[in-house]
Amino acid sequence: MEKNHPINDLMAETIQKIRETVDANTVVGEPIHAGELTLIPVSKISFGFGTGASEFGGKSPKAPGDNPFGGGGGAGVKVSPVCFLAISGTNVKVLPVEVAPATGVDRVVEMIPEAVTKISDFIDKRKGGE
Numbered sequence: 001m002e003k004n005h006p007i008n009d010l011m012a013e014t015i016q017k018i019r020e021t022v023d024a025n026t027v028v029g030e031p032i033h034a035g036e037l038t039l040i041p042v043s044k045i046s047f048g049f050g051t052g053a054s055e056f057g058g059k060s061p062k063a064p065g066d067n068p069f070g071g072g073g074g075a076g077v078k079v080s081p082v083c084f085l086a087i088s089g090t091n092v093k094v095l096p097v098e099v100a101p102a103t104g105v106d107r108v109v110e111m112i113p114e115a116v117t118k119i120s121d122f123i124d125k126r127k128g129g130e
Helices: 006-021 104-129
Strands: 032-034 037-055 069-088 091-096
Touching: 006 037, 006 069
Parallel strands: none
Antiparallel strands: 032 037, 037 069, 069 091
């Protein structure tokens, strides 16, 4: 029987913890009932993980897996709300969730379409007046 290397256990444990955290109920949440209205939250999930390890063989290394082992792993999960599905009778509407810009650069990028529209309107008015 082949010996299982400790890095395999480390990676399997990390992936298992991510699976426990992120499932279909995290993306499409539990329905919220308010009278005849039902709201279903929808989220976006981003995640990543990394694992690293090393064997310390010293002056007389042994077979792989028999040397002293050191390793670690980590994972991160981000859940961002996207919208709510609002269901009333046979009508379904998507209610987007506005997320505030994280940085000043994000805020500037969001303002560009509005600024271009205002500048275009200003130029059109000046051309019409001449």
